[in-house]
Structures are given as C-alpha cells and as structure tokens.
Amino acid sequence: MAAHVAMLRGHQRPDAPLLLTLFPPRPQPGQSVGFSRYFRTTAGQVLEADPELLAGIEAATREAPSHSLGLVVNAALPQPPDWGSQPDHFPIRRIRKGQPLTAAEQQAYQAERCELWNSGRREGWCAPKQWGASIEHIGPCRWLFAECDREGFPKSDQLALAAAVFGAPPTFSIDTGGKSAHCYYRLSRPVPPADWARLQALVIGAYGQLEPAASVDGSLKKPNQVMRLAGGIHPRTGALATIHTATGTLVDPAALEQHLQALQPPPHLNRRGHCCRPALPPPCAAAASRRCGRSPITWPPSRAASRAMAPMPATAAPTATETSSGAW
CATH class of the missing domain: 1.10.40 (Ribonucleotide Reductase Protein R1; domain 1)
Structure with missing residues (x-):
C-alpha cells in the first residue's frame, strides 16, 4: 500500500490529502449498488503505516469481506472550510x-x-458527502490508467498492449490478484479534469481499436475514479494486489493526445464519402481505413515479442520520456 501511494503522491508533501476506500463488488443485473466506506488520510500517514488508520481499515474489512481496498487516484481540491453547511x-x-x-x-x-x-x-x-469522492471535488489530474477485463488475457500481453496504446511502457502497473493488470501513466504536467476525461476517452477508444477482444474497461473515465490499491486482498481470488512493474515513464499530454487520435476507430463513410459516426465494427475497420487514406492498425506484430515485453527504447516513444531517477 505504501509503495503504491508513494508512486502516486510521493512528489507531494507528506500532508497531501488522500482518500482511501473499501468499495463493493460490481453488482449483478437487478442488484442495487453497495455502499463504500471512506478513509480520509494523508500520504504521510500511509507511508508511516499509521496504526490508527490500519486498525480502522482492518476492522472495516472484517465487517465487509466482499469489499476491496482502493483509492481515488486523482487528488481533490482543498476542502472548503464551510463544507457541510449547505x-x-x-x-x-x-x-x-x-x-x-x-x-x-x-x-x-x-x-x-x-x-x-x-x-x-x-x-x-x-453526514455530508465525502469530500474528494465526487467529480466536482477533483482538481488537476496527473494520472491516466487502463484495465483489460478479458479472462485469460496474459498480463504480459496486457502490458504490451498498454505500451502500444500509450507509446511507452506503463509508469507502473499493479497486478490486481485477479485477471487484470492496472496500467498507470504519469502525465508530465497536471491537466484540468475535462481535459483528463477527453484523454481517458481516447485511451479507451485506442484500446478498442487495437485489440477489441481485450475488453478494456470503458467505465474508467471519471476524474474521481477509484482503483484497486496494492496491498489489498482480491475478494474473489484471495490473492494480494502487488506492484508488478515500474519504469518511470512520463507522458506529455499534448503529444499523447495527438498519438491517441491516430489510434481511434476509423469513421464510417456514407455513400457520398463523408465521414460520420459511429465507427464501423472491427471486421469493416480495414476497409474504412483504406477509404480514409489511413493504414489499418495491427497489434501486436508478434505474439512472442509481446510476451517477452522487452523494454521500449525512449527513441521509439515520441509521446513519453523514461527516467531512472526515481522521481515520481
């Protein structure tokens, strides 16, 4: 847990606010959504393994064993002093x-x-709404992320697909203890929530274009998104979520947006040759790409190469830079 928080908030002050949560499992059709339990804390308390914080999380986990430990990835704006008065x-x-x-x-x-x-x-x-848990509470965003929901999709392939989408390996990735790897990318500068949401939507579109069968989680597009926290137990498997890889990749938002735009599903062309949405289904993508003057995108060039997941050289990733200084 401490290492995950250090990567997300280590560049901030120890008193930087952090919102941890125990979130319920995804409801089945017809079921109501369960309630989340929040723990408002600071990066310093997590890094120092504050006994009171850990005791509270452990007690809440015993009360709700089907819930998972997570955190709101993007930092909130400062809480107004009069919060709870209206x-x-x-x-x-x-x-x-x-x-x-x-x-x-x-x-x-x-x-x-x-x-x-x-x-x-x-x-x-x-009580009033938990500050930091709503979209309107979130400040400038620093992190993008992605998850594939397909059962049996090797995590090495998930990382290779992320590298193809973003142009570089993930800044770090989390092995959730289940079927997925969560791939995080740190932006070189924070962006407003609206710009973040646009980038995240482009990420989801690029995943769907490059590998529709990966079943990328299209719900991960809210600035107040909760993600599973390393150190927590996956309720379905009983396995521990752990940090899987770390590279130090930094991504420039403007260059990334241009890169992602080129990976979007090709537009549908009507009989007059005018582009319109929505995109054609995957079997028609190559034909539509040719008509739009774009080359069809293929991924991966080699399954063996994707499983090997060799580090991508910095010169091959115009949208990102990789650092070894450990500065997050």
Missing part, C-alpha cells in the same frame, strides 16, 4: 420505502440532514 453538500435520497421521491422531496431530505448535522448530530447517516 443542503447541497449532502447526499440525495431518491427512493424511500421502495417509492421514488419527487425533486421537492429529495431537496427536503437534504435540508433535513443538513439541519441535523449542523445542530450537533454527528451520526454517519446524516
């Missing part, structure tokens, strides 16, 4: 006793919770 700082309740609430009833529920909280009632059920 009704819109509190969660909305949309259903009561199986019946949907009207907009007026939802607002009344928020106002009731706000009044109780500010009158001195500090029970969890009437």
Whole structure:
C-alpha cells in the first residue's frame, strides 16, 4: 500500500490529502449498488503505516469481506472550510420505502440532514458527502490508467498492449490478484479534469481499436475514479494486489493526445464519402481505413515479442520520456 501511494503522491508533501476506500463488488443485473466506506488520510500517514488508520481499515474489512481496498487516484481540491453547511453538500435520497421521491422531496431530505448535522448530530447517516469522492471535488489530474477485463488475457500481453496504446511502457502497473493488470501513466504536467476525461476517452477508444477482444474497461473515465490499491486482498481470488512493474515513464499530454487520435476507430463513410459516426465494427475497420487514406492498425506484430515485453527504447516513444531517477 505504501509503495503504491508513494508512486502516486510521493512528489507531494507528506500532508497531501488522500482518500482511501473499501468499495463493493460490481453488482449483478437487478442488484442495487453497495455502499463504500471512506478513509480520509494523508500520504504521510500511509507511508508511516499509521496504526490508527490500519486498525480502522482492518476492522472495516472484517465487517465487509466482499469489499476491496482502493483509492481515488486523482487528488481533490482543498476542502472548503464551510463544507457541510449547505443542503447541497449532502447526499440525495431518491427512493424511500421502495417509492421514488419527487425533486421537492429529495431537496427536503437534504435540508433535513443538513439541519441535523449542523445542530450537533454527528451520526454517519446524516453526514455530508465525502469530500474528494465526487467529480466536482477533483482538481488537476496527473494520472491516466487502463484495465483489460478479458479472462485469460496474459498480463504480459496486457502490458504490451498498454505500451502500444500509450507509446511507452506503463509508469507502473499493479497486478490486481485477479485477471487484470492496472496500467498507470504519469502525465508530465497536471491537466484540468475535462481535459483528463477527453484523454481517458481516447485511451479507451485506442484500446478498442487495437485489440477489441481485450475488453478494456470503458467505465474508467471519471476524474474521481477509484482503483484497486496494492496491498489489498482480491475478494474473489484471495490473492494480494502487488506492484508488478515500474519504469518511470512520463507522458506529455499534448503529444499523447495527438498519438491517441491516430489510434481511434476509423469513421464510417456514407455513400457520398463523408465521414460520420459511429465507427464501423472491427471486421469493416480495414476497409474504412483504406477509404480514409489511413493504414489499418495491427497489434501486436508478434505474439512472442509481446510476451517477452522487452523494454521500449525512449527513441521509439515520441509521446513519453523514461527516467531512472526515481522521481515520481
């Protein structure tokens, strides 16, 4: 856990805020989404293995063994000093006793919770929304990431595919203890959440174009995204999530966007030769590429080479630079 946090926040002060969470498993069709438990802490507390923090996580894990340990990857803006003083700082309740609430009833529920909280009632059920867990709380973003959900897809191939998408090996990767490797890329400078979301959408599109069968997780496109934390136990397998690789790759956002644009699915052409969306399904991609004047993208050039996962030379990755200084 400490090494994962050091990579994500090691360039910041020890008192840099960090939001850890125990998140529920993905619900089956027809099931409701479970609740997450949050732990607001600092990078220093994690790096120093704060006993109170660890005891709280361990106790919560025993209460919810099907949940997983994770963190909100991108850092939040500073919490406003008056957070919790207004009704819109509190969660909305949309259903009561199986019946949907009207907009007026939802607002009344928020106002009731706000009044109780500010009158001195500090029970969890009437607390304001956890700062740092919502999209609007997130500040400039430093990290991009990707995950493949395909069963039986070798992790060495997952890393090779990530290198093809981003133009360089991951800054670091996490073996989740399950079927996936989480591949992280550090941007050379933070970008606004809206720009981050655009880059992340391009990443997902590039994955789908290069290897549709990889089943890239298309839901990983929110600035407040929670990812599995190294050091946690995967509930399904019982295996420990661990840091798998680390290279020090830094990616320039502008160059990466240009690189990713070239990897997007080719546009569909109508009878007049005009481009329109959505993209054609994979079997038609090569034909559409030829009509658009683009060469079809093939990946990987060699399965044996992808499994070997030889380090990519810096000159082969115009969108990234690799450092060995250990500075994250």
